[in-house]
Each structure stands twice: as C-alpha cells, then as structure tokens.
Amino acid sequence: MFDVIKQDLVVLEEEMLSAVQSPVELITEIGTHLVNSGGKRLRPALYFLAARCGRDFNHRGVMPLAVALEMIHMASLVHDDVIDSADTRRGTPTANSKWGNQISILSGDYLFARAFSLVSSNHYDERITNRLSELVCDLSAGEIIQNKEIYRASRDVDEYYERIAKKTADFLAICCEMGGIVAGLSAKETEALYTYGHAIGMAFQITDDLLDLMSSTQKIGKPAGNDILQGIVTLPVIRALETSPDAAELECIVTDRNMTQGMLERAIDIVKEADGIVFAQTKVNEYISMAQSVLPDSLPEEIREAYHMAADYISSREF
Amino acid sequence: MFDVIKQDLVVLEEEMLSAVQSPVELITEIGTHLVNSGGKRLRPALYFLAARCGRDFNHRGVMPLAVALEMIHMASLVHDDVIDSADTRRGTPTANSKWGNQISILSGDYLFARAFSLVSSNHYDERITNRLSELVCDLSAGEIIQNKEIYRASRDVDEYYERIAKKTADFLAICCEMGGIVAGLSAKETEALYTYGHAIGMAFQITDDLLDLMSSTQKIGKPAGNDILQGIVTLPVIRALETSPDAAELECIVTDRNMTQGMLERAIDIVKEADGIVFAQTKVNEYISMAQSVLPDSLPEEIREAYHMAADYISSREF
Numbered sequence: 001m002f003d004v005i006k007q008d009l010v011v012l013e014e015e016m017l018s019a020v021q022s023p024v025e026l027i028t029e030i031g032t033h034l035v036n037s038g039g040k041r042l043r044p045a046l047y048f049l050a051a052r053c054g055r056d057f058n059h060r061g062v063m064p065l066a067v068a069l070e071m072i073h074m075a076s077l078v079h080d081d082v083i084d085s086a087d088t089r090r091g092t093p094t095a096n097s098k099w100g101n102q103i104s105i106l107s108g109d110y111l112f113a114r115a116f117s118l119v120s121s122n123h124y125d126e127r128i129t130n131r132l133s134e135l136v137c138d139l140s141a142g143e144i145i146q147n148k149e150i151y152r153a154s155r156d157v158d159e160y161y162e163r164i165a166k167k168t169a170d171f172l173a174i175c176c177e178m179g180g181i182v183a184g185l186s187a188k189e190t191e192a193l194y195t196y197g198h199a200i201g202m203a204f205q206i207t208d209d210l211l212d213l214m215s216s217t218q219k220i221g222k223p224a225g226n227d228i229l230q231g232i233v234t235l236p237v238i239r240a241l242e243t244s245p246d247a248a249e250l251e252c253i254v255t256d257r258n259m260t261q262g263m264l265e266r267a268i269d270i271v272k273e274a275d276g277i278v279f280a281q282t283k284v285n286e287y288i289s290m291a292q293s294v295l296p297d298s299l300p301e302e303i304r305e306a307y308h309m310a311a312d313y314i315s316s317r318e319f
Numbered sequence: 320m321f322d323v324i325k326q327d328l329v330v331l332e333e334e335m336l337s338a339v340q341s342p343v344e345l346i347t348e349i350g351t352h353l354v355n356s357g358g359k360r361l362r363p364a365l366y367f368l369a370a371r372c373g374r375d376f377n378h379r380g381v382m383p384l385a386v387a388l389e390m391i392h393m394a395s396l397v398h399d400d401v402i403d404s405a406d407t408r409r410g411t412p413t414a415n416s417k418w419g420n421q422i423s424i425l426s427g428d429y430l431f432a433r434a435f436s437l438v439s440s441n442h443y444d445e446r447i448t449n450r451l452s453e454l455v456c457d458l459s460a461g462e463i464i465q466n467k468e469i470y471r472a473s474r475d476v477d478e479y480y481e482r483i484a485k486k487t488a489d490f491l492a493i494c495c496e497m498g499g500i501v502a503g504l505s506a507k508e509t510e511a512l513y514t515y516g517h518a519i520g521m522a523f524q525i526t527d528d529l530l531d532l533m534s535s536t537q538k539i540g541k542p543a544g545n546d547i548l549q550g551i552v553t554l555p556v557i558r559a560l561e562t563s564p565d566a567a568e569l570e571c572i573v574t575d576r577n578m579t580q581g582m583l584e585r586a587i588d589i590v591k592e593a594d595g596i597v598f599a600q601t602k603v604n605e606y607i608s609m610a611q612s613v614l615p616d617s618l619p620e621e622i623r624e625a626y627h628m629a630a631d632y633i634s635s636r637e638f
Binding site for chain 2: 024027076079083102103110114126130133134137139143144
C-alpha cells in the first residue's frame, strides 16, 4: 500500500527479531513468536512516513525508534490479552495461552523496558524518551479507566473520547510527531502531523469499536459484540442509550455480568435500530476529513498522498 | 539508622506521594495506597548515600531519580504480587487483593512508565535512562528465569546466582552507581560503589531466601517454606540436594506441585539437617566482607560508615 516505506517495513521485521534476542532463551522464544504473529505495523508505518521527509534519512538513525514504538504496542497487547484472558489474536495463540499469565506479565514488562533501552542507547532527542514514557503512562491510564467502568452504562461521551484518546489516538499522534522530530521538520509541521495522527487514531478506534459490534468471527477473529460481553460500552451503545426507545432494556443488558448470548444479540439489535451505528460512522468520517485537512502542504507529495490514503484506509477497513 | 540521609528519606515520601497524583482518581488512590504501605526504602537510601558525596547536593536534582528507583521497585512488586496471588505484603493488602489482577497489571505498567517519565523530564545524564531500562529488562528476565524453573530441582548454583543477581543485586548495584554518577564521583569510585551494591544485593537476597525457610509467620508475614511451596528452589535447598543423604526424598518433595504441609516440613528438616543453612550463611558473610572491603577510602567518613553499617544490617536482619 505504501511503496515509499515498503523497504523500511521489511527491515523493521528483521530489526524486531534481532531486538528480542536474549541470553534467556525463553525471552527470545516468546519475542520471536510475538514478532512473527504479525500485525499491521501501523505505528511504525506512520512514523516512517514522517521520518522519510528528512534530508538525511537512514535506517541506522531511524530504525531503533520504529522498533521501540511497535514493541511498546506489542507489550501492551500482551498485557491486554492476559487481562482479557484471550486465547488468540489475529488467529495466532496469545502469549498467555502458550506460556501462562505469569510469564506473559513478565514478558510484557520486558518488552516495555527493551523499548526504552533501544531508545536511550541510540541517542535520540531527549523529547523522545520523555514522550514515550508519557505515552506508556497514558496507555495504562486509558486501560485503567476502561477497566474501572466495565458493566456501567455510562452515557458520558467525553469519557469515551478521553479513554480512546489515551488508548489509541495519542499513540498514533506520537508516532507521526516522532517521525517529524527525527526528520527535523518545523515545529508547525510536526504539530500538524501530531493532530493528523490523533484524528486518524480516534477514527481508528471508533471503527474498531464499530467492527466489534457488526463483524463476524471470520472477519475479526472474535464473535460480534465481544466488547458488550466484556462490559465495555462504546460509542454506538452510548448513543443508543441516549436515543433509543429501548434504552432502559439496553442498559439492563449491558450492565449485567451474567449476560446470555440471547441478551447480547438483543442489545446489538437495539443499537442497530437506534442511530448508534450511523452516529459513530459520521464521527469517523468527521475525524478522517479533519485529519486530511491538516496535512501540511509543505510535505513531499508522495508522503502527503500516503498519509491521505492511510486515513481513507482506516475509515474503510473491514477487519 | 542513617542520620546523614534521614531528611532525604522524609522528603522522598512526600515526593513519592506527589508523583502518583494523576487526573485519573483511581491511579492516585492505588499509588497512594502503595506508597503508604511502606517498605524499607533501601534502594533510594543506597542512592542518597552516594549522591550525598556530591559537592552541590540538592533535593531538586537528586529527588526525581530517587523516586523513580523506588517506583520501579514498587511496580515490580505489584506485578510479583499478581503473579504470586499474594493477599498481603508487609501486613497490608496488596493491590491485587484490593483492586483485582487486571487493574494491578495496568497500575504496575503505569508506575514503570511514570518512573521513566520522571527521569527523562529531569535532564539526567543519558547513561541513567539507559541503565534504568536495562535494569527493568533484567528484573523481568530474572523473574522469567525463576518462573520457568519452578518445581524443577535444579542443582545449578550458577543459575541461582544469575537469577538473584538479576532480581536483586543488579538493582542495589545500580542504585549505588547512580548516586555516584549524580554526585560526579570518579569512574573508579562509581565502579567500586557498583561492586559494593552488587555484593550486598547478593547477600540481601540469600538472606531473604534463608529467612523464608526459617522464619515464622509473625516475623515475615508468611509461613516458613513459602518458596519451596511455590516451587522455587533457593541456595540452602540447592546445597542440601548436593550434600544431604536424603537428597532423593528432598527432590521428590520440591518437585511435587501437590506438596502437603507435612511434606513441606519434612523438606525444611532435611535442609536444616544437611549443611544447607550454614552454607548459605557463609556465602552471605563472604559477600558482606567483600562489599565492605571495596568501599573506596576517598568517600567522606560518615558515608563510608553508613555503607559499612548497611552491609552489617543486611546480613543480620531477621525480617
């Protein structure tokens, strides 16, 4: 999809495999499994696009931070999978299903720390370590907020936005921003890239939440309505709690820890019959347009185009 | 005990409470609980002692790193308590017993990241972020090694030393070293402090393992032999597996996941009847003497004395 960074993404895979090599065999084994389990590599891709704007772009300077960004993402997924007791992710067994919760918690810790070690041993700008550590604080805080609110039928849309900003949007924003810093772009350009990343991040997470409601097991690897089942109330549901004539029934279902499959299906129907889905889709489109509109004209044409396409891809993805 | 850093430790408590303040109320609540649950503050104390050798010692420059060191320790304990399903620590309810495993895993992540954020936003020497991230890698690796080996009657004493170095000794070594870096001590002095910290760390962990075998619930807050019960084989047991006439019986017990209280007591008796305890105590004394012998003469007298006392305290503690 992004020819301009295709080679970077190939090198990234090699560098990630090399970054998880450890004298402790089990760490190498788990790290290799996680890298080989794949993923969209969206975070490094967004970073590479901005970094490619730099005059003296080279893999030696750019790659350790790319690995660190993806590794932080990977570490947070490892902990998420422990928290959700997930057996598979993207069709591959999770670390917790292969090695148990205890080893997985520790492996997540290891990967977080390894990411910081990669950055601090490669002489990046001080702002970068700083932003990265704040990012991990925010990622955890976002998950803590989400976890605290499970099985509560909050109608607080601002809290939802804050939660998904911390969970997803800030991360994509920081990837774009860091690429800008590494490339030596102006403060104004870097800030615009941050805004772009934040907006596509919001769109990305709302789309994720929509897909969770609407997709089938084949497409996303989990049954529809998994969030509701886990007590997580997302934008379409929050909207339906406001506007549906069956809001009271919906509230009873989404706050019930003993929800049956029948109740779950009824909840999804209520959300679909109300304007929950349409409302969330409209929000996605607003964020995507905003993201595309803030892209600085001063970026090289092929980078601007790639960022434009990335935004379109995010709103249209079906898995 | 250490008059020279008494005031530093008082300020540390305030700074730790302030460092866990967050707009997310639950984070503040958990952080405050953890800080107020106490602890020996051994890591910051070792760091302060070295930092106090600096000519322009001031809390503003020294304190954020002290907080970060204790916070990393705290984060790793929070994850350990999840891993061990521990209900109390130092007589206080653990985070997992109060808020559940999920929130605790995330809070540990938050605390690790907060520690890095404190360091990176306070313009410390680049070496410091680097060493800290490697430290967290090693802490996790040490726990992974330990976890992988549970219920295996390893006789590999080197593996035991490697594990406790990563789990404990490297950390105390780095605390001493960082104090030296912050104080601007010579490379030779800083290295000697590292060696000192490593040696007392080894002694500290072997003592911990001895206390686990010998102490009663009143003294250490858990029943004797808890390590054996959890499948963790420590130095006295490794030694008894080598030297005891009942080694075969001991091996059967420590590798049995369904160990009864009677079996556990028998295992402890076998270790005591062999020279397991004496052997481990001798090792402790060797490490302590070594630590005391490497303390540089060039340190201020009161600091040298305090470090000397710290080593004695570590080998003589009973809880």
